[in-house]
Amino acid sequence: MRVTNLSSMNSHLRMLNETQSKLADIQKDISTGTKLHNPSDDPAATGRVINYTKHISKNETYLKNITNAASYMEHGQLIMEDIHDRVTDALTELASTSNTDTKENYGIAAEKIDALFDNILQLANTKHDEKYLFSGTDFSQPPFAYDKGTNQVVQNASDISGELRVKISSTTNQKVNVPGSEIFGSIDGTDVFNTLLQIKDNLKNGIAPTNDQVKSLESFNENMRIKTAESGSLLNHIYATEEMITNQNVKLQELMGADTDTDMAKSIMEMQSYDYSLQMAYKITSMTLSKSLMDYL
Amino acid sequence: MAITRIFDMSQRSLATYQKALDVTAHNVANASNPDYARQKVSFTSVSPDNIGDFSLGAGVKIDQISRIKDDYLEKSILGNNSKYSANQKKSTLLNRVEGYFMELSGAGISDSLNEFFNSWSELSTSPTSLPLRNNIVTSAQKLTSVVTDFNENIDTMRNEVFDEFNQNVDEVNQNLKNLYDINLKIAESKGTKVGINDLLDQRDKTIQSLSKQGNLTVKFNDNGVANVSIGGVAASNSYGATQFVVGIKDDKLTMVTSEEGNAALLKEGELSALSEVYSKVIPENKENFNAMIAAMATAVNSEHQNGRTLSNPPVTGISFFSEYENGKLKINQDILSDANMIAASLTNTDGNGDNALKIAELFDKKIYNNRTISESYSSMVSSIGNEAKLTENLADANKLILDQLESRRSEISAVSVDEEMTNILTYQRSYDASAKLIKVADELLQTIINLV
Numbered sequence: 118m119r120v121t122n123l124s125s126m127n128s129h130l131r132m133l134n135e136t137q138s139k140l141a142d143i144q145k146d147i148s149t150g151t152k153l154h155n156p157s158d159d160p161a162a163t164g165r166v167i168n169y170t171k172h173i174s175k176n177e178t179y180l181k182n183i184t185n186a187a188s189y190m191e192h193g194q195l196i197m198e199d200i201h202d203r204v205t206d207a208l209t210e211l212a213s214t215s216n217t218d219t220k221e222n223y224g225i226a227a228e229k230i231d232a233l234f235d236n237i238l239q240l241a242n243t244k245h246d247e248k249y250l251f252s253g254t255d256f257s258q259p260p261f262a263y264d265k266g267t268n269q270v271v272q273n274a275s276d277i278s279g280e281l282r283v284k285i286s287s288t289t290n291q292k293v294n295v296p297g298s299e300i301f302g303s304i305d306g307t308d309v310f311n312t313l314l315q316i317k318d319n320l321k322n323g324i325a326p327t328n329d330q331v332k333s334l335e336s337f338n339e340n341m342r343i344k345t346a347e348s349g350s351l352l353n354h355i356y357a358t359e360e361m362i363t364n365q366n367v368k369l370q371e372l373m374g375a376d377t378d379t380d381m382a383k384s385i386m387e388m389q390s391y392d393y394s395l396q397m398a399y400k401i402t403s404m405t406l407s408k409s410l411m412d413y414l
Numbered sequence: 415m416a417i418t419r420i421f422d423m424s425q426r427s428l429a430t431y432q433k434a435l436d437v438t439a440h441n442v443a444n445a446s447n448p449d450y451a452r453q454k455v456s457f458t459s460v461s462p463d464n465i466g467d468f469s470l471g472a473g474v475k476i477d478q479i480s481r482i483k484d485d486y487l488e489k490s491i492l493g494n495n496s497k498y499s500a501n502q503k504k505s506t507l508l509n510r511v512e513g514y515f516m517e518l519s520g521a522g523i524s525d526s527l528n529e530f531f532n533s534w535s536e537l538s539t540s541p542t543s544l545p546l547r548n549n550i551v552t553s554a555q556k557l558t559s560v561v562t563d564f565n566e567n568i569d570t571m572r573n574e575v576f577d578e579f580n581q582n583v584d585e586v587n588q589n590l591k592n593l594y595d596i597n598l599k600i601a602e603s604k605g606t607k608v609g610i611n612d613l614l615d616q617r618d619k620t621i622q623s624l625s626k627q628g629n630l631t632v633k634f635n636d637n638g639v640a641n642v643s644i645g646g647v648a649a650s651n652s653y654g655a656t657q658f659v660v661g662i663k664d665d666k667l668t669m670v671t672s673e674e675g676n677a678a679l680l681k682e683g684e685l686s687a688l689s690e691v692y693s694k695v696i697p698e699n700k701e702n703f704n705a706m707i708a709a710m711a712t713a714v715n716s717e718h719q720n721g722r723t724l725s726n727p728p729v730t731g732i733s734f735f736s737e738y739e740n741g742k743l744k745i746n747q748d749i750l751s752d753a754n755m756i757a758a759s760l761t762n763t764d765g766n767g768d769n770a771l772k773i774a775e776l777f778d779k780k781i782y783n784n785r786t787i788s789e790s791y792s793s794m795v796s797s798i799g800n801e802a803k804l805t806e807n808l809a810d811a812n813k814l815i816l817d818q819l820e821s822r823r824s825e826i827s828a829v830s831v832d833e834e835m836t837n838i839l840t841y842q843r844s845y846d847a848s849a850k851l852i853k854v855a856d857e858l859l860q861t862i863i864n865l866v
Contacts, residue, residue, distance in 0.1 A: 122445045122831050123823030156512045156799025157806060163517060164796040167524045171788050172526075175777075176533035185539040228759060254765030256542050279763050284773060285541045290771055293539075359783060377482060410835040 254279030565741025645678025721757025721769030
């Protein structure tokens with residue numbers, strides 16, 4: 118093999134360039150913490166990363182949706198329990214009234230029922246985050262209102278049966294509200310509000326509540342208990358989904374990390390190795406490239 | 415036999431070795447010139463004088479000063495240089511194209527698509543919420559912005575590729591003119607043996623530059639004149655140099671002769687890479703991208719038109735995107751002015767978010783080429799990435815071969831200073847010996863003169 122100055126110089130330059138290029142790549146990986154800078158670095162991994170990012174991003178949205186839905190449902194549950202308690206109080210009052218026979222006591226009971234009625238009506242019109250809890254999907258106005266003229270409670274909202282559905286996973290659009298129609302039924306005079314109004318008016322007039330009226334309230338409360346339990350069950354399902362999605366995201370982050378994250382220990386070892394090679398290459402180049410026969414003539 | 419014959423021989427010898435030292439000096443001076451092919455002096459003995467029955471040697475002369483070059487190796491280097499240049503240029507251009515998707519940066523098109531569809535999912539939790547409606551408008555504006563940016567960037571790049579192609583054609587024209595001038599000088603110099611080797615080096619350097627631009631066919635005549643054709647079109651010889659201009663042939667960017675309009679069939683070299691990216695890679699990717707975004711916009715509009723707005727009075731049949739033309743995706747101006755014009759409800763109640771859910775679910779529906787938007791986009795980016803990686807690998811492989819060939823050329827044709835220094839010593843000693851011989855002849859002549 119004939120060794121010329123140019124071939125020797127090119128050989129040294131190639132060696133230096135190669136080592137410096139590898140060193141620069143590793144330094145970039147270490148300083149950015151990622152080994153995937155362009156799709157061409159690993160096209161298959163890029164496809165996976167786009168997919169992982171989409172799922173992670175969707176899951177983060179589902180988690181936000183779950184947080185919003187859960188607070189809405191929890192509030193709904195509290196209100197349902199409150200309404201249940203108020204109706205229970207009314208039933209208790211009516212039970213104690215049936216044991217007395219004085220009209221003065223009826224008057225006191227009427228006042229208590231009236232207060233409970235106001236309470237229940239107010240609770241039924243509760244809002245959470247600008248949304249009425251029991252108005253279905255019509256949030257334009259309070260679902261129920263007391264009409265002084267007719268002395269009756271009427272349904273304000275056009276439709277209180279609407280279901281509010283929230284996407285909590287890629288396959289689940291979860292119903293997150295308890296529509297007013299499911300717990301209050303039709304506001305047609307036989308509902309809980311108007312029954313309480315009738316009982317109050319009767320008591321004021323010294324008339325004891327009828328068995329049907331008491332049964333109607335008991336039936337309402339039983340339904341409320343069932344709906345509260347159902348809502349609790351849905352809430353548990355939502356929390357279970359939240360946990361599942363959180364775990365999914367942790368796993369997805371791990372998988373994405375395997376495709377993108379720099380293996381620091383390995384990269385640092387490689388960097389040291391290439392750095393050593395580069396220093397050796399500099400040393401060898403400076404030792405041999407300057408030598409020629411001229412130095413000895 | 416005269417003593418003066420010794421003078422003649424010595425004088426010729428001195429001139430010969432002085433010339434040899436000149437060549438060696440020329441070699442040493444060009445030791446670091448990568449385009450230089452070392453020159454070698456070949457000596458031969460002068461035809462002997464026949465005196466009586468004897469044939470007496472007449473000394474030394476230079477037979478030829480040859481240029482050391484392996485023609486087959488040079489041919490291989492030209493071919494590989496064209497291939498390497500094509501793949502290297504294409505790889506650089508594809509890296510730019512993939513960069514415009516801005517994936518892996520956290521600000522890419524896929525991130526904007528994710529944000530846009532997720533904002534619809536969020537709205538379904540509280541369909542009357544103005545902040546969530548504004549969130550949709552903001553994410554849509556971001557999406558339209560990245561879509562417009564992509565189209566503008568890719569268009570700008572295509573224009574730049576065209577300009578670069580144009581500049582490269584100018585460079586080709588200049589090189590062809592230079593080659594023609596060199597060819598003329600070579601043709602004139604042949605026979606005189608004056609500076610022909612250096613002209614051949616210039617010729618080879620010019621051909622090497624041309625091989626970077628396109629696929630060449632090179633033939634040399636006996637005089638050393640190069641006949642070069644580029645992409646099958648005769649380009650330069652000793653009779654003239656063809657001049658090219660940029661042209662379009664079969665929807666492909668190419669260069670055509672300025673007079674006859676003959677198109678070069680570019681298969682290798684930077685010009686072929688620029689042509690492919692300009693005529694195929696950019697238009698195909700842009701078309702695919704725009705068709706995908708158009709399918710997305712149509713699907714969103716189709717669902718959005720079914721929904722009911724939160725405005726007073728509520729309306730239906732509203733499109734979310736007003737138009738998608740010339741790479742510009744525009745949001746309905748009514749929605750930009752009032753986010754309540756977003757149609758999230760599918761019933762007569764404002765709190766219904768079923769339409770928002772339907773639009774959010776479009777992201778997982780196969781609405782373009784039997785694939786979801788995300789799958790189509792991911793496939794597009796991976797495909798560009800794959801092509802860029804493949805081209806980069808090919809360029810690396812070409813470079814490796816080219817380096818080996820060039821290394822081999824350096825071994826054969828480049829100057830070794832050690833070798834030249836050895837030659838200098840040898841020629842110097844021969845020169846000294848010839849000078850000494852003149853001195854001896856002079857003494858012989860002096861002796862004879864003193865006898866008189």
